[in-house]
Amino acid sequence: MAKRRKNIFEANEKIEKSGQADYLDDVLKEREKDESETKELLKTPKKTIRHTFVIEPEFMEDLRNIIHTVKSAGRYDFAIKEAFSEMMDLYKKKIKKDYGGIKSKGGK
Numbered sequence: 001m002a003k004r005r006k007n008i009f010e011a012n013e014k015i016e017k018s019g020q021a022d023y024l025d026d027v028l029k030e031r032e033k034d035e036s037e038t039k040e041l042l043k044t045p046k047k048t049i050r051h052t053f054v055i056e057p058e059f060m061e062d063l064r065n066i067i068h069t070v071k072s073a074g075r076y077d078f079a080i081k082e083a084f085s086e087m088m089d090l091y092k093k094k095i096k097k098d099y100g101g102i103k104s105k106g107g108k
Contacts, residue, residue, distance in 0.1 A: 048081075 063083060070078040095102055
């Protein structure tokens with residue numbers, strides 16, 4: 001009768017990690033770190049609000065084209081939020097120049 005070979009899966013030997021496993025361990029640690037940072041960010045109160053506007057379709061198309069143009073130029077993080085913020089900054093300057101300032105309506 002032939003001698004049975006030892007199956008590597010039956011062995012109780014500890015298999016050492018390869019360099020790839022060590023890299024994956026680091027990735028998992030980074031992911032856990034990122035998740036904990038995300039949880040901390042979610043705990044902090046938001047300083048922005050979500051609001052709905054009624055606008056003309058042409059305005060929205062122009063806004064999308066502007067964002068596409070800016071992103072095509074290499075500013076990949078540019079989005080509607082940033083575009084709106086920049087538009088408001090420019091409009092505030094115009095109002096301050098034309099009307100001498102911005103009056104507060106009250107409230108917050």
